[in-house]
Amino acid sequence: MLIVAYLFVINMCITLLCASSDSSAIGNSSNVKGTTLNIGICNFRLGRNCGQSNVTFYLYTNNQVEGEQIVVNKSSSNLLQTAFNVSLETKILIHGYNSDMFLGVLNGIKTEYFKSGKLNVILIDWSDYAKGPCYPAAVWNCRMVGNCLSQLIDAIRCISTSNVHLLGFSLGSHVAAFASNYASKKVKRITGLDPALPGFATAANENKLDSSDADFVDVIHTNAFMQGTPLQSGHIDFFVNGGIIQPGCMQEGNVLACSHHRAPIYYAESINSVPGFWGWSCSSFWEYLIGRCWKSGNQTIMGEHTDRNMRGIFLVITNSQAEYAMGPYSNTIRNFIKMNNDKLQQIAQILLKDSTAVWLI
Numbered sequence: 371m372l373i374v375a376y377l378f379v380i381n382m383c384i385t386l387l388c389a390s391s392d393s394s395a396i397g398n399s400s401n402v403k404g405t406t407l408n409i410g411i412c413n414f415r416l417g418r419n420c421g422q423s424n425v426t427f428y429l430y431t432n433n434q435v436e437g438e439q440i441v442v443n444k445s446s447s448n449l450l451q452t453a454f455n456v457s458l459e460t461k462i463l464i465h466g467y468n469s470d471m472f473l474g475v476l477n478g479i480k481t482e483y484f485k486s487g488k489l490n491v492i493l494i495d496w497s498d499y500a501k502g503p504c505y506p507a508a509v510w511n512c513r514m515v516g517n518c519l520s521q522l523i524d525a526i527r528c529i530s531t532s533n534v535h536l537l538g539f540s541l542g543s544h545v546a547a548f549a550s551n552y553a554s555k556k557v558k559r560i561t562g563l564d565p566a567l568p569g570f571a572t573a574a575n576e577n578k579l580d581s582s583d584a585d586f587v588d589v590i591h592t593n594a595f596m597q598g599t600p601l602q603s604g605h606i607d608f609f610v611n612g613g614i615i616q617p618g619c620m621q622e623g624n625v626l627a628c629s630h631h632r633a634p635i636y637y638a639e640s641i642n643s644v645p646g647f648w649g650w651s652c653s654s655f656w657e658y659l660i661g662r663c664w665k666s667g668n669q670t671i672m673g674e675h676t677d678r679n680m681r682g683i684f685l686v687i688t689n690s691q692a693e694y695a696m697g698p699y700s701n702t703i704r705n706f707i708k709m710n711n712d713k714l715q716q717i718a719q720i721l722l723k724d725s726t727a728v729w730l731i
């Protein structure tokens with residue numbers, strides 16, 4: 371109940387805030403526009419203006435492993451002075467709340483990409499606007515950060531025709547959605563890694579990640595109802611191990627954070643995995659929750675190599691520790707059902723015992 375009440379309050383704010391977050395509603399006076407409102411230790415960035423914000427971008431390539439800063443605004447960038455290779459695809463990794471670009475699980479994705487071949491990998495750092503315990507401020511700032519990122523996307527498009535793929539973890543998923551919409555043209559692909567739920571559960575589609583935000587949106591759910599959304603958010607949505615609590619996480623200090631962080635961990639492994647993560651289709655997550663998705667259907671692969679023509683909801687199971695991928699399923703469905711019966715009881719216990727856990731990321 372506590373969670374529900376708290377979400378409701380936040381959602382009320384977000385709905386109001388997002389609806390009125392254009393600069394004209396905040397005021398046209400130049401001393402307010404584009405500045406930061408400090409409430410306690412929380413930074414609410416006013417307006418969508420990116421100028422003088424502390425949102426930064428760092429480029430990594432197979433030759434540039436230390437990372438170098440990309441400086442960009444609406445009219446120019448230093449991309450041509452960096453190691454950015456215009457003939458390669460660009461992967462942009464976006465962290466979430468209470469985090470920064472050094473987040474281990476995102477750097478794990480970067481490492482796997484460089485093992486897989488030649489790419490530009492860019493990490494965005496918006497940690498000054500994502501600080502804990504200021505969750506509502508972080509949610510509010512997503513739009514501005516998305517606007518900053520759109521300038522980078524457009525700068526890349528000025529010099530290169532190669533694909534840009536945005537990968538957002540948690541709140542970063544919604545930053546990706548804003549960025550794609552602010553850009554001159556939507557990006558080809560957005561991957562949502564356990565897109566954040568709190569603050570977005572009842573938000574309109576234009577304020578959160580959904581399938582309209584890129585040509586192809588794939589989503590991995592690992593902590594639905596808690597730190598992640600249970601809602602279908604892309605063209606294809608994978609619910610891993612039931613999508614709520616991940617195996618092996620019950621033994622961890624923070625079962626929710628552990629489950630939430632599995633989304634980028636599974637994604638990283640998917641890049642070079644030989645067996646791969648395979649899932650079977652289910653008509654909806656609710657069908658699954660009420661136990662109707664036991665039968666097998668067509669299999670499809672999750673993660674980096676997802677089939678862009680596939681649509682719908684897929685269920686995936688994994689091992690409880692690395693290597694997580696189990697390959698195509700055969701006789702594993704019976705085990706899956708058993709595992710999930712146990713898990714639903716564990717989830718009920720967590721909800722009863724620790725309803726504030728969501729906020730202790």
Ligand SMILES: *[C@@H]1O[C@H](CO)[C@@H](O)[C@H](O)[C@H]1NC(C)=O
Nearest residue numbers: 392393394395396397398399
């Ligand atoms: C604020 O600026 C916008 C765009 O520059 C303009 O259309 C609008 O009329 C302005 N509003 C006020 C109250 O000055």
Ligand SMILES: *[C@@H]1O[C@H](CO)[C@@H](O)[C@H](O)[C@H]1NC(C)=O
Nearest residue numbers: 421441442443444445446447
């Ligand atoms: C963008 O950055 C360049 C180089 O730093 C600067 O000369 C230019 O004035 C900036 N433009 C805007 C609109 O801020």
Ligand SMILES: *[C@@H]1O[C@H](CO)[C@@H](O)[C@H](O)[C@H]1NC(C)=O
Nearest residue numbers: 433453454455456457458488
């Ligand atoms: C860019 O990448 C292409 C393809 O891997 C490679 O042939 C080329 O040498 C690279 N350019 C630079 C400047 O590194």
Ligand SMILES: *[C@@H]1O[C@H](CO)[C@@H](O)[C@H](O)[C@H]1NC(C)=O
Nearest residue numbers: 406413415423424497498499
């Ligand atoms: C931006 O960075 C500067 C220098 O590190 C810092 O003084 C300032 O507080 C930061 N702004 C915000 C909104 O955190």
Ligand SMILES: *[C@@H]1O[C@H](CO)[C@@H](O)[C@H](O)[C@H]1NC(C)=O
Nearest residue numbers: 650651652665666667668669
């Ligand atoms: C599996 O895929 C085939 C070919 O795409 C399709 O005809 C069939 O209906 C699918 N089966 C199920 C159970 O989804």
